[in-house]
Amino acid sequence: MSVDQPAAEARKSIRHKTVAAAVADALRQRILAGEFAAGAQLRQDALASEFGISRIPVREALLQLEASGLVKIVPHRGAVVSGLSLEEIEDIFQLRVQLEPSLLILSAHHFTKDDYKELHGLKQEYSIALKSGLVQQWGELNRRFHMGLLRHAGRPRSMGIVASLLQDCDRPTRLQLSVSGDVARADTEHSQILDLCEAGEIVSAANLLRSHIEHAGHSLIEIYRKSLAA
Template sequence: MSAAAPTRSVPDRLRHKTVSAAVADALRQRILNGEFAPGIQLRQDALAEEFGISRIPIREALLQLEATGLVKIVPHRGAVVSGLSVEEVEDIFQLRVQLEPSLLLLSARRFSEDDFHALRSLTEEYGTALQAGQVELWGELNRRFHLDLLRHAGRPRSLGIVSGLLQDCDRPTRLQLSASGDVARADREHTQIVDLCEGGAIEAAADLLRAHIEHAGTSLVAIYRRSGGA
């Protein structure tokens, strides 16, 4: 009978990396869900106590979140949940207006029946979440819909940029829908964009997508200006 293979201990560095990734994911969800509002300080000692771990993986998790723009490491304050300025919101939506309609023109011509089925399933899921007031799902479902529309464009760099912009839009999208009451409009326009693509009216679909993004951006900027920013 052969001897059992020796058990290898997990190196501390790898263990910390694994724990820090889990902590980063948990904190990311709490930030995106609005539990941690922009401007809130994330104290390493308090988080270490809450998670029952040392401060090392907490610090690494916060650095991961800083790399994605969800927190800022501020001298003498530590990690602070990021918010967007009015100018940043305007910039994000202007970039989306420039990129997404042109990518849809390329992508929609390559849609298969399976693609349309997936898009319709996603619009139904989004519509259900909107009607049910499941605010925590709105940003993610919106992001998935827009990326699925553009997935066949064959422009990976542009899609990477759009993906980042949509991630930045997660919290603002939920704010815009909640504050403006545009839930029915968002649901209707997503469905109409898919209808137009399936009917071969791709340029009309791109025009509607452009108007859809422009309206959301204009509405959100107005909300930010009334409230003095995020």
């Protein structure tokens, strides 16, 4: 083996990892946008051909997506887009109800003028996306707003759990808003939560956040139950 060969292998490995990260990000966006439905099979050879790359970085990308819960590697089927059961939806929203209001109380006392400026900007961006029917943006903007409300809670473990729950809620949130017609309600309640925080009525803001999450969860569970009964 020549002296340069280990270095060449290292460079090759880095290129694969960089390409894999880019492929993972592209697939993540397509999954969250609903282009790949739950249960859809992601074939390595087809994706490698589409992206014009070898199967190695595609395989690495799919493993990254599996680690984040967006894909499951199933024996004899390969990579399959993850879906949520009714029980998982119930569990996710119950956990959010338990965690987010208490984290908001801890966080809101530390909001600065810059925090409020950023939150109002996010709220406005979300409002425009809701009214314009930009469905692919709803879940991500909702996640950013909720995480923004909780940013100063000082509870990194709880925040990590909430971040994961909100990612899991991305596709269900867009489904719930699209089917239920709760777009105006979601927009209004985000504004009210922010206004209550600014007025110093933090406990009231937390109570509204709790009912906001509970309503979304109950609405989505009803949608799931109807689809299962159909």
